[in-house]
Amino acid sequence: MTVLVRVAGLRKVYRTGEVTFEALKGISLEVAAGDFVAIMGPSGSGKSTLLHLVGGLDRPTAGTVQVGGRKLHALNETALAKFRRRQIGFIFQFFNLIDNLTVQANVELPALLAGGDRRRVRERAERLLERLGIGAQAHKYPWGLSGGQQQRVAIARALINEPTLLLADEPTGNLDSTSGQEVLDILEEFNRQGQTTLIVTHDARAAARAKTVLVLQDGRIVDRVPGGDVRRIAHRLTDL
Numbered sequence: 001m002t003v004l005v006r007v008a009g010l011r012k013v014y015r016t017g018e019v020t021f022e023a024l025k026g027i028s029l030e031v032a033a034g035d036f037v038a039i040m041g042p043s044g045s046g047k048s049t050l051l052h053l054v055g056g057l058d059r060p061t062a063g064t065v066q067v068g069g070r071k072l073h074a075l076n077e078t079a080l081a082k083f084r085r086r087q088i089g090f091i092f093q094f095f096n097l098i099d100n101l102t103v104q105a106n107v108e109l110p111a112l113l114a115g116g117d118r119r120r121v122r123e124r125a126e127r128l129l130e131r132l133g134i135g136a137q138a139h140k141y142p143w144g145l146s147g148g149q150q151q152r153v154a155i156a157r158a159l160i161n162e163p164t165l166l167l168a169d170e171p172t173g174n175l176d177s178t179s180g181q182e183v184l185d186i187l188e189e190f191n192r193q194g195q196t197t198l199i200v201t202h203d204a205r206a207a208a209r210a211k212t213v214l215v216l217q218d219g220r221i222v223d224r225v226p227g228g229d230v231r232r233i234a235h236r237l238t239d240l
């Protein structure tokens, strides 16, 4: 087993003026290459904070984050931005697409920013959009699409640079049940083909797709549940 993500003794303290809040209180975890991990837990338990630290969107107060052998806590801003662009794909609850760019341009953007060749980037974007069943939407703008279609565009954008690690924060949180299941089918299929994936979710059915479920409470990991075990996951959640 190759360990792709190694987190040790991770703490995050937010400071707002005089007020401090410890959102993560010492998290340690490992994610193997090819794994599909779901993070669950009540609102405010630190799920998004953890995901942001793993993806290098924010910095820890203490502890270490390593992704593919890179020590994120030791990188300067420029190196961290480069790391994010090349190695990490992010999917958000509210899609975060750019409204005045077409679907195609939204998907191409991270690859062009990474210095990709225009023609090759276009071909790659077209292939991804086709594969996600939204090839016909390529020249529309995000606001002309359904929620489920917008999230597919966001998935294509997250995958365009073939990231080492795909991170998704409540990717089905803003979708109806059917579109949500379709998005999960897509994530599962990419995982089956080797894409290491870490998702945050409130939905026990979404977590059941994962190979491992980590339960977070009050800034700590309080349980690790095998993914397929829907009943145990659901039970664990009602306990919290």
Ligand SMILES: Nc1ncnc2c1ncn2[C@@H]1O[C@H](COP(=O)(O)OP(=O)(O)OP(=O)(O)O)[C@@H](O)[C@H]1O
Pocket (backbone or CB within 6 Å): 014, 015, 016, 021, 022, 023, 041, 042, 043, 044, 045, 046, 047, 048, 049, 050
């Ligand atoms: N920028 C910030 N400044 C101050 N406090 C913050 C900040 N971001 C998060 N917090 C606090 O840290 C705690 C964890 O927040 P986080 O967003 O990680 O929770 P979450 O588990 O993702 O919750 P949700 O399920 O509601 O998205 C919360 O109490 C939150 O209020």
Ligand SMILES: [Mg+2]
Pocket (backbone or CB within 6 Å): 047, 048, 049, 169
């Ligand atoms: Mg959150």
